[in-house]
Amino acid sequence: MMAEFGPLEQAIMEALWTANGPLLIRELLDQINRGRDKPLAYTTVQTVTDRLARKGFVTRRPVGIAIAYTAVASREEHVVAVMLEALANLPERGPALARFAESVDPDDAQRLLDALTYRSSDINEKREAP
Known part of the structure; x- marks a missing residue:
């Protein structure tokens, strides 16, 4: 079942969704700590990001001695998956x-x-095609 993200997981996913490419933990940390009164530790962000990778929400790719992270699905694709899963669990969707x-x-x-x-209209056109 696709659970909701916790606050730090959500912040990490938002940073990855808005990024123009893979991000290193240091880059994630900079974005997440921007505007925070109490900055998070590097290891905290790394642990939660690795947990998101184990859950299948992000991928890890070596970049030199560091690891770059990328969201597996776009924000829109993730929302659609959550909505479809919620509907699938209902006995009557109507x-x-x-x-x-x-x-x-x-x-x-x-x-x-x-x-x-x-x-x-697209479905109807496909049905009418020979």
């Missing part, structure tokens, strides 16, 4: 989907409707 549709911001609802309309 009420949750309806409640979700009622709860989202009107602009998001329009984007969702547009995406579903596009998907529906």
Whole structure:
């Protein structure tokens, strides 16, 4: 089951998601400690990042004597996986989907409707193709 991230895990994932490439622990530490009253230790960030790697959320790649970390999935892909897993665990998805549709911001609802309309037309075109 895909659990929610703890606060430090979330901060690490946010840093990796917004990075232009792999990050070393020192780079993660700099980003995470920016604006903090009490800076975190290098080993704390390293331990939590390694734990995220063991859980399959980040990859590790040697860069010289250091290790560079990259998110396995984009933020959007991760959110989709969490949402699909939550839906998969329901015996009846309809009420949750309806409640979700009622709860989202009107602009998001329009984007969702547009995406579903596009998907529906794409599915219909594939069905009609010989």
